[in-house]
Amino acid sequence: MVRLTPPTEAVHLGRPKDGTRLVNPATEAGSTVLFPDYASFRARVRPFFYGRAGTPTHRALEASLCALENAEAARLTSCGLSACTLVLQAFAERGGHLLVADNVYDPTRYFCVHELSRLGVEVTFFDPLDMSALARAIRPTTRLIFCETPGSLTFELTDLPALIAVAGAIPVAVDNTWGAGVALRPLDLGAAISVQALTKYVAGHSDCLMGAVMMRGAGVIRQIAQTARSIGHSVSAADVALVHRGLRTLHTRYAQQGETGLRLAAFLAAQPEVAAVIHPARTDHPQHAIWLRDFGAVAGLFAFRTRWTDEAMSARFIDAMELFGLGYSWGGFESLLLPTFPADCRSAVPFTPSGAMFRVSAGLESVDDLTDDLKRGFDAVRAG
Ligand SMILES: *Cc1c(COP(=O)(O)O)cnc(C)c1O
Numbered sequence: 001m002v003r004l005t006p007p008t009e010a011v012h013l014g015r016p017k018d019g020t021r022l023v024n025p026a027t028e029a030g031s032t033v034l035f036p037d038y039a040s041f042r043a044r045v046r047p048f049f050y051g052r053a054g055t056p057t058h059r060a061l062e063a064s065l066c067a068l069e070n071a072e073a074a075r076l077t078s079c080g081l082s083a084c085t086l087v088l089q090a091f092a093e094r095g096g097h098l099l100v101a102d103n104v105y106d107p108t109r110y111f112c113v114h115e116l117s118r119l120g121v122e123v124t125f126f127d128p129l130d131m132s133a134l135a136r137a138i139r140p141t142t143r144l145i146f147c148e149t150p151g152s153l154t155f156e157l158t159d160l161p162a163l164i165a166v167a168g169a170i171p172v173a174v175d176n177t178w179g180a181g182v183a184l185r186p187l188d189l190g191a192a193i194s195v196q197a198l199t200k201y202v203a204g205h206s207d208c209l210m211g212a213v214m215m216r217g218a219g220v221i222r223q224i225a226q227t228a229r230s231i232g233h234s235v236s237a238a239d240v241a242l243v244h245r246g247l248r249t250l251h252t253r254y255a256q257q258g259e260t261g262l263r264l265a266a267f268l269a270a271q272p273e274v275a276a277v278i279h280p281a282r283t284d285h286p287q288h289a290i291w292l293r294d295f296g297a298v299a300g301l302f303a304f305r306t307r308w309t310d311e312a313m314s315a316r317f318i319d320a321m322e323l324f325g326l327g328y329s330w331g332g333f334e335s336l337l338l339p340t341f342p343a344d345c346r347s348a349v350p351f352t353p354s355g356a357m358f359r360v361s362a363g364l365e366s367v368d369d370l371t372d373d374l375k376r377g378f379d380a381v382r383a384g
Pocket residue numbers: 079080081082084105148152175177178197198199200209210211329
């Protein structure tokens with residue numbers, strides 16, 4: 001068997017060459033699987049017995065995601081958030097304790113605060129940069145450590161190998177939506193679980209929502225499979241086909257958008273109105289050394305902070321631009337520029353720098369056109 005690089009593998013995954021099928025996995029949608037006879041019905045012969053548990057279409061994407069993240073098993077969920085909550089729920093028990101990084105995706109935090117606490121699960125939010133504080137926060141009842149790197153909105157990089165060493169036998173889960181299996185493979189660093197919002201980079205075309213949990217280790221796989229089965233996660237086969245198509249071009253889009261993002265970051269850093277550009281691949285990022293060590297590529301998603309504090313300036317800036325869209329999500333083909341308010345999403349470590357914060361998702365437009373669009377925004381600010 002030839003050894004393939006990841007981009008080549010992503011193109012060739014799930015392609016049957018037996019002369020009976022098309023180049024992509026078939027889209028098999030539906031509920032009912034017919035059993036040949038009474039005995040096989042009673043034995044619930046697997047792998048396929050009911051649509052909720054997935055069809056060959058779902059298994060093909062899961063196999064491709066295992067290759068992407070070097071996982072032993074993958075589980076699809078309805079969206080990225082449900083992939084995060086599935087993992088948290090699988091390790092939640094009355095009297096149990098979960099450690100969750102302070103910079104996780106805000107709806108993940110919301111689930112911990114509003115749902116898990118109601119069930120008698122204790123959640124402690126920890127400083128993603130302070131591993132000795134994390135070590136002190138571990139209790140005999142700690143069941144899971146959940147983190148995200150870089151952190152949502154603020155892009156701190158956690159020292160994953162150090163965190164995993166501190167965790168010892170406690171499973172570590174990483175929201176790897178930014179790394180996407182292209183720049184980062186948390187399972188290779190020793191994490192038990194990697195979660196992705198496939199909605200973002202893997203689907204890549206802003207036309208569907210989906211999540212996935214990638215895992216290693218029999219105990220973790222069994223635990224998450226049981227919770228997923230009990231809850232009843234189901235994903236449309238048509239959406240699975242869209243995500244699998246996205247995977248074919250993932251590495252190319254990722255590289256291009258990363259390159260565009262770096263050039264936009266350089267342009268922004270040169271503007272007098274910009275106080276700071278927060279981008280893991282820039283040498284002025286506080287944890288740039290971690291990026292150099294652990295990440296093999298750069299996503300086109302980063303943040304910047306302005307010197308202005310007046311929201312009316314932000315409104316002028318945003319409304320003067322024609323190419324950058326104002327909307328949620330990221331990793332799609334189209335550039336987005338989102339005002340963010342990360343101070344509202346923290347409890348362990350206050351986040352209080354002055355100025356307005358924005359998150360840039362670089363798309364596939366020409367970088368010159370995008371730079372011109374940013375100039376339109378800054379011109380409007382300067383005119384005002
Ligand atoms: C968007 C996002 C999610 C949630 O994904 P959805 O598909 O929108 O539910 C989870 N984690 C991170 C880091 C995200 O950016």
